[in-house]
Amino acid sequence: MYRKIIEPRVSETDGVGHINNTTLPVWLEAARNPIFKLFTPDDSFKNWRMIILHTSIDYKSQIYFGTEVIVYTWVKRIGKSSLELYEEIHQSDTLCARGTAIYVNFNQKEKKAEPIPSRIREQLEEHLYYSEEGK
Template structure:
């Protein structure tokens, strides 16, 4: 599992006093930086590999300014050229949001998907959702 602590900003708080729903996908993406680095180590957009295909967010509980949130990210599936991630946002030990996202490893120059390399697969495999579930019980 990858983890990222985020400190909510005042600007992310909406008129009813909680973090705006549009902020949650941005936080999920911020927690993916270590995964992006696997595919594009120099973070160059010229060589960018991770193209999003699908994203879903389920809101479970309100999130508030003034209290840090923890974003947890697992790899739920590794395909030939794509991968799926499962994500959670926690605040004060309460699950506040869940996300699922699918990315494809894409060659911008050739304009086609590419197989995920064995070295990246190995690293992603360390963060598989079922591995952690198996270890816990």
């Protein structure tokens, strides 16, 4: 699993006193940076490979300013050219949100999906998610 600590900012807090729900997708994406780096080591958008196909978030509990948040990212499934991520956001040992994201390895020049290289696949497999039922 990948792990990222985020310190909520005042600007992310809404009028009700909790972190606005529009902030969570940004945090989840920030936690995916190590995965993006596998596909595009130079971080160049000219060479960018990861194209998002789908994302979903289930909001479970409110998140507040003043206490750090931990974002966990696992690889749930690796297909031929795509991968599905499973993500959770925790604050003070409480699951606050969980979601999924599906990306495809896309060649911008050729305008088509390409198989995930074996060297990347091997690194992704180190972060596979196993549910309690799957253990």
